[in-house]
Amino acid sequence: MSERLLVCGIGAGMDRSLAALKDLGLDLAVITDRRTERVGRATGTVLVADPGDQRSVDRAVTAAGLRGVDGVLSLGYDNPPVISRLARRFGCPGVPEEVALDCTLKDRRLAVLGRAGLHLPRHRAADDLAGALAALAETGLPAVVKPRDLTGSAGVYKLDSPRTAPDRIREALRLSVSGRVVVEEFLAGTEHTVAGLVTAGTFHVTGFADREYGRKEEFAPYFFEGGDTMPTALSTEQADEVVAVVRAGVRALGLDEAVVNTDILRTRDGRVVLLELTCRLTGARIATEIMPLGGGIDPLPHAVRLALGRPVDLAEPAPRPGRAVVQRYLPCTGGTVEWVGDLREAAAPPEVHDVFWGRELRPGMTLPPYTGGSDPLAGVIATGDDTAQAAATAQEVLAGLPLKLSADTLDPPHTT
CATH class of the missing domain: 3.30.1490.20 (ATP-grasp fold, A domain)
Structure with missing residues (x-):
């Protein structure tokens, strides 16, 4: 009999990983507030609830009579405390609740990292x-x-x-x-994502990417993140310094068996500041697609093993050099949809791994301008011999999207 994995929460675009979970021979149950076609294809057990709201999740689990769960996992959704409590409810392995809260609540995380002597704003x-x-x-x-x-x-x-x-x-x-x-x-510098997993208290890197913030303050007072880039532009020595700070943060937060997502800022004077360190998969397809394309390790099988309490095979290959890869997003500057075409029919160079809408689009729909925390209008994942080539391909694809707005104010993203 296959083991049952409860997926509670699916981050933007991460429903693509459900098929990979099924390929691992798992029986899936899913808690989500976005029942997409991919969710429906992956499992017949879908509980509709807000994955970040403990009471909503508990009500859905109780009403469905869900039982026989062997592991609990979030697909890039930032709800570690909910995952921790569900794991305890079903008797599954998981991060202790107090540790999950330290990783999630910003004031608690800052206090823990500050006591460890790490650089903080x-x-x-x-x-x-x-x-x-x-x-x-x-x-x-x-x-x-x-x-x-x-x-x-x-x-x-x-x-x-x-x-x-x-x-x-x-x-x-x-x-x-x-x-x-x-x-x-407010600190200025370059920002980076380091993804990894912790086994027996030791942190292992599965991927390292630079965050694209060329248009960060274009929509002030909101911040816009334009995507991610691999390989990093940092030198080997600088990247090692960043990873060392992540390791120190993992120790300070008491993570022993967990997946890890981070947001790190390297200031102009060379300080490494942990803006975020939490115990979940990196979302937005970064850890599961961008990083493996760029030579990193797919963390999904490891995350499943941790959730099920199985040993993690550390003999698998370490991150290796790969092709350059970028993910770039197009923000919405407002307007009414006059026409939208089918992305599957849009011509795309072979270097394009995927191009996608960030939201459902219909003619006549009025789109508000970007106000932070929203899904992008569209996105693309592209590869190349170097990051400049991959970024240029991404810009070309986003500039040619099959979309017409009444107020044609959309500009292709600035890439470097």
């Missing part, structure tokens, strides 16, 4: 506007306000003026589930 948590403004007085402008318990860039705003800061802080407080925000010093 100046920061302070606050539960109301007065406290946040006092924190801002300490950090100074520019700064960033973040809900302590939301994921991605949802509710994240740049604070660059005493005049606009109060309204942006109020909105972040309103969006926070717990009504708490973190105000951080």
